[in-house]
Amino acid sequence: MRRTVTLLSRHAGGGGDGRSIPQALSDVLVCPLSKKPLSGVDSIPSLATAHYCCPRFRPANLAAPVRVLSRSRYCEASGSLVSDAVGVSFPVVDGIPSLVPKDGKFLEDDQGKSEQDSKL
Amino acid sequence: MTLRAAAAARRLASCTRQQSVVLGSQAEAAHLLAPGMAAGSPRAAAAFLHSHATSFGYKQVREEEKSKLVGNVFSSVASSYDVMNDLMSAGLHRLWKDRLVSKLSPFPGMKHLDVAGGTGDVAFRVLDSIKSVSRRAVGGAISDIEEDTHIYVCDINPNMLNVGKKRASERGYNEEKCLSWIQGDAEALSFEDGSMDGYTIAFGIRNVTHIEKALAEAYRVLKRGGRFLCLELSHVDVPLFKQIYDVYSFSVIPAVGELVAGDRQSYQYLVESIRRFPNQENFAQMIQEAGFERVEYENLVGGVVAIHSGLKL
Numbered sequence: 174m175r176r177t178v179t180l181l182s183r184h185a186g187g188g189g190d191g192r193s194i195p196q197a198l199s200d201v202l203v204c205p206l207s208k209k210p211l212s213g214v215d216s217i218p219s220l221a222t223a224h225y226c227c228p229r230f231r232p233a234n235l236a237a238p239v240r241v242l243s244r245s246r247y248c249e250a251s252g253s254l255v256s257d258a259v260g261v262s263f264p265v266v267d268g269i270p271s272l273v274p275k276d277g278k279f280l281e282d283d284q285g286k287s288e289q290d291s292k293l
Numbered sequence: 294m295t296l297r298a299a300a301a302a303r304r305l306a307s308c309t310r311q312q313s314v315v316l317g318s319q320a321e322a323a324h325l326l327a328p329g330m331a332a333g334s335p336r337a338a339a340a341f342l343h344s345h346a347t348s349f350g351y352k353q354v355r356e357e358e359k360s361k362l363v364g365n366v367f368s369s370v371a372s373s374y375d376v377m378n379d380l381m382s383a384g385l386h387r388l389w390k391d392r393l394v395s396k397l398s399p400f401p402g403m404k405h406l407d408v409a410g411g412t413g414d415v416a417f418r419v420l421d422s423i424k425s426v427s428r429r430a431v432g433g434a435i436s437d438i439e440e441d442t443h444i445y446v447c448d449i450n451p452n453m454l455n456v457g458k459k460r461a462s463e464r465g466y467n468e469e470k471c472l473s474w475i476q477g478d479a480e481a482l483s484f485e486d487g488s489m490d491g492y493t494i495a496f497g498i499r500n501v502t503h504i505e506k507a508l509a510e511a512y513r514v515l516k517r518g519g520r521f522l523c524l525e526l527s528h529v530d531v532p533l534f535k536q537i538y539d540v541y542s543f544s545v546i547p548a549v550g551e552l553v554a555g556d557r558q559s560y561q562y563l564v565e566s567i568r569r570f571p572n573q574e575n576f577a578q579m580i581q582e583a584g585f586e587r588v589e590y591e592n593l594v595g596g597v598v599a600i601h602s603g604l605k606l
Contacts, residue, residue: 197443198473201404205483208513269454271476272483 198270204256204263205272211263212255255280338579341571346502350565359502364450366559367411367500371452373554374412375460380549386414389598393495393524394418396591396602401427402441403490406514408479408507409497410446411453413460416472419444419491440470445484447477480506484514491515495524499570508583515605521585527592527599528572534595542567573599 202211253262254270261277263270346356354362370377378386394415399405399422407415423442448454454474466472477483479494479501492511501507511521529535542564550560571579573590576599581588585603592599 197470198445198475201445201484201488202475203483203485205477205481208486210485266451266476267455267458269451269458269474269476270483271451273449273476273478274481275478276476 202254202270202272204258204261205274206261206277207256207258209256209258212257253278338582341575342503342505345504345569348566348569350562350569352565356502360449362562363500363502366562367450368452369556370550370554370559371411371450371456374453374456375414377550377554377560380553381546385594389524389593389600390414390418390495392591392593393493393522393600394422396600397422397491397493397520397522399423399426399491404441404443404445404488405491405493406445406447406482406484406489408447408482408492408494408511409449409500410493410495411448411450411457413446413457415493415495416444416446416457417461417464417466419493420466420472442471443473444471445473445475445489447475447479447482449476449478451476480510482510482514486513487516487519489514489516489519491520491522493522493524496526498523498525499566504579505583508580508585512584512605517605519605521580521603521605523576523580523601525570525576525599525601526567527570527576527596529596531595538597573601577601 199211203209204211253264254272255262256277259277260280262280263272263277265271346359347353349359349362367374382389397405397419399419401423403423405416405419407419410416420442446454446457448457454476458474461472475483479497480503492515494507494511498504498507515521529538546564547557547560550563551557554560570576573592573596577588577590580601580603583603584605586606588601588603590599590601
């Protein structure tokens with residue numbers, strides 16, 4: 174998990190210095206809702222966990238699990254931290270990760286766009 | 294202004310007199326039981342927590358709104374926060390924070406979390422303390438352990454964090470490698486279980502909507518052997534001094550707030566929220582209920598501030 178988060182943070186930091194996350198930070202950060210590690214290039218979000226962890230979660234919103242490639246591309250584009258467990262992304266503003274639960278955005282907002290691109 | 298202070302003092306006096314009377318409706322009971330509630334009873338505790346979550350100073354607000362109202366207060370005062378602290382406490386807040394950090398006993402290699410630490414006061418002190426410890430111990434050479442040192446500053450308000458980051462670069466703490474700024478909610482921290490050696494919250498817990506959640510989160514992120522420290526404005530019982538303090542709080546502070554920060558309301562909220570917060574004993578009880586052991590508190594300036602501490606064993 175540590176390697177994948179580092180990978181993500183390097184990708185996220187590609188665009189500009191306002192988006193990169195230092196390693197020491199990415200090592201301890203977890204999703205404030207599920208307390209599970211952030212992003213991850215490998216796992217698929219668990220619907221059951223999302224239902225219990227995220228108070229704003231409605232099962233109908235999550236039509237299908239978000240694909241691996243689309244998640245990592247989404248992160249590169251926006252420089253945000255992703256919580257797979259609840260399907261929520263958190264922005265990084267001026268190098269400060271904003272991990273306040275109410276600031277999280279559902280991933281499936283961009284799902285339609287990303288799924289067209291994914292090669293899985 | 295004196296009339297307002299007198300009215301406020303009378304309101305306080307009547308609160309204290311009636312605190313032993315328990316009435317039917319929970320809302321009324323919560324209002325009367327607030328600061329000096331009957332210790333031990335779970336209904337009283339639940340009633341207090343509900344009343345804290347729905348109060349903004351002396352005003353009643355909806356639970357969902359409290360966080361936003363507090364957010365507005367700090368966005369408004371962020372740029373003059375440090376100046377106002379100096380004025381209101383005559384510079385004493387610096388000594389209080391020094392005392393807090395000395396009780397923490399920082400060590401090189403520690404992972405420390407400072408919650409609601411927006412402008413960085415406590416974080417800078419912890420860093421300085423660690424640097425001086427390692428200089429004494431290692432004689433100037435940088436070891437591997439030192440590189441593991443990391444201070445995380447968490448605050449729900451981005452304006453406060455930005456002020457903190459700016460101060461950090463002004464003071465030359467450009468060690469991005471050991472200082473991190475994160476926007477987060479004390480009630481839902483974004484740190485792994487058992488990842489922190491120390492947790493401090495200075496003048497922040499009063500502003501949290503659900504205190505018990507913040508305490509539970511503090512317990513969760515601390516390692517075994519980790520230390521919890523809370524510096525907060527508290528209750529003064531010393532007879533004459535209490536009256537003087539009340540007059541000072543309700544007359545002088547909002548006026549200075551208006552003059553310096555251009556915001557009387559926020560400072561009115563501040564002094565009211567201090568009175569609504571539980572007293573030293575009751576807050577210590579809440580910390581114990583969150584799971585901490587060896588809970589104790591130290592009063593400074595006769596109870597104007599108190600430092601509560603606990604250990605996760």
